[in-house]
Amino acid sequence: MSVVRRVARPLLALTFIDGGWDAFRHPSAKAERAAPLIDKLAPALGVPNDPEMLVRANGLTMMGAGVLFALGRAPRTSATVMAVSLIPTTLAGHPFWEADDPAQRRQQRLHFLKNLGLLGGLLIASVDTAGKPGMSWRAQRAAKDASRTARQAKRDARHVAQTARREAKLARAQLVDALPIG
Incomplete structure (x- = not known):
């Protein structure tokens, strides 16, 4: 794992660990808003329809x-x-969008946009293969390799069949030559 990943992953995860712990321990205020x-x-x-339980469950998940x-561990899935x-x-x-006070609206919009930025980072992390090929690439590669192998096997079978026909023709010709004509 690169140094950047070793540093960036915990930094990105800290918000979720802390927020999840707080939601699990003190769900009432968040449940009221949710x-x-x-x-x-x-x-x-x-x-x-139990806001406190769902807030706690979301907190544990986070x-x-x-x-x-x-x-x-399982970075793309997590x-x-x-x-x-x-x-x-x-x-x-x-x-x-529901806040009446301009200062409150500004503050909520700032947190909303911050969370969108976190979401963007998580979306990038969810497709980051750390330089290793992903499952879809591996599946496509396996299909291409299987197709290539099948084409080669077909060519080899055709070549073996042609050789067998030639050998049979030669064997017949030798047999005819070896027969006494009488």
Whole structure:
């Protein structure tokens, strides 16, 4: 792993570890802000309409994925999980469009945009293969290799068949020459 990844991953994960821990330990204030969004989404998603429980679950998710990401364990998966958990957190926690006070609106918009920046970084991290080929490239490469092998096997089989026909023709000719004509 490069030095940049060793430093950047924990730095990016710290926000999620700290925020997740705080959401797990003190969910009431966050649950109050998340309640309107949860009321709209819970029935559609088939989850219980319990804001405190969902805030705690989101906090644990953020914290767990953050720790895994910081340690470099399953970094693409953990980055994706953090990105997915950031979306409802941002929508429920920083609805700047609902603020009446200009200063409050500015502050909420700043946090909203900061979270969008974090989301962008997580999206990049979720596709970062650290210089190693990804699964889709490997699958495409395997398919190309299999196709090449099949074409070569077909050419080899055609060559063997032609050689066998030639050998059979020669053997027949030798047999005919060896027969006594009488």
